[in-house]
Amino acid sequence: MRYAARVSYLGTGYSGWQRQAQGRGVQEEVENALRSVTGRDVPVTAAGRTDAGVHALGQVISFTLGKEWIPDRLIMALNFYLPEDVSITGLCSVPDSFDARRSALWREYRYLIWHGNAPAPLLWGRAWWNKQRWDYARAQAACALYEGSHDFRAFCRTAECPDRTTRTILRATLHRRGQLSVFAVRGNAFLTNMVRIMVGNIDAVGRGRKDLSWISELLAGRCRDESAMTAPAEGLYLWQVGYGEGIPFSPKRVQ
Numbered sequence: 001m002r003y004a005a006r007v008s009y010l011g012t013g014y015s016g017w018q019r020q021a022q023g024r025g026v027q028e029e030v031e032n033a034l035r036s037v038t039g040r041d042v043p044v045t046a047a048g049r050t051d052a053g054v055h056a057l058g059q060v061i062s063f064t065l066g067k068e069w070i071p072d073r074l075i076m077a078l079n080f081y082l083p084e085d086v087s088i089t090g091l092c093s094v095p096d097s098f099d100a101r102r103s104a105l106w107r108e109y110r111y112l113i114w115h116g117n118a119p120a121p122l123l124w125g126r127a128w129w130n131k132q133r134w135d136y137a138r139a140q141a142a143c144a145l146y147e148g149s150h151d152f153r154a155f156c157r158t159a160e161c162p163d164r165t166t167r168t169i170l171r172a173t174l175h176r177r178g179q180l181s182v183f184a185v186r187g188n189a190f191l192t193n194m195v196r197i198m199v200g201n202i203d204a205v206g207r208g209r210k211d212l213s214w215i216s217e218l219l220a221g222r223c224r225d226e227s228a229m230t231a232p233a234e235g236l237y238l239w240q241v242g243y244g245e246g247i248p249f250s251p252k253r254v255q
Helices: 026-038 071-081 136-146 194-206 212-218
Strands: 002-009 055-064 086-093 106-115 128-130 148-151 166-177 180-187 236-242
Touching (some): 026 086, 071 086, 106 194, 136 194, 180 194, 194 212
Parallel strands (some): 055 236
Antiparallel strands (some): 002 055, 002 086, 106 180, 148 166, 166 180
């Protein structure tokens, strides 16, 4: 039987989603739980790779088991063996052809920024404490420029930059709630460190250090060293992944 599951985790104590030669990956914890429940090795495929320190609310995985399970029972069994910072929050059976990565229509990330000269203790390790305040009109205008198909070469970690760096952003928004800013970006696929570099560039524009025309130039395929900083990992969340029909915990349309 083929299954899809939604996984939430705090990435603070992990070296990323994937199994690591050195360090602790979230994938290792999930596959260890599956082994404890089923008595055999069960490899899983994830919708997106998250880096060290990055969190997830809606990571999706797919895997195959040798027998049929009642979804609620399998969720409870897996969560019994998972650590407190990793949880299966949804699970369903899917067609044999379903693959969490290749079947995804889009992925949405959100990035949390806390502004001001004092940190927020309850958000420590879960948001970027940015001591600078932004010009929100400029920052939101920068977000709007991200939407559409562009060459995001300047938004990718140089050592892991592929030959093809064009990506399509379906939606990019910035909302403010008091001292908290939330950047939400939805796209068909993302490059390594792409969202964190997008946030770093928004920061440069919001602080008045760069003009909006600079963002437009970067989106024409400029090099990474012409871009701004990579924002810290602790503010980033893989928020949700969209699929077609048959995945009850997947949003069905672009909102």
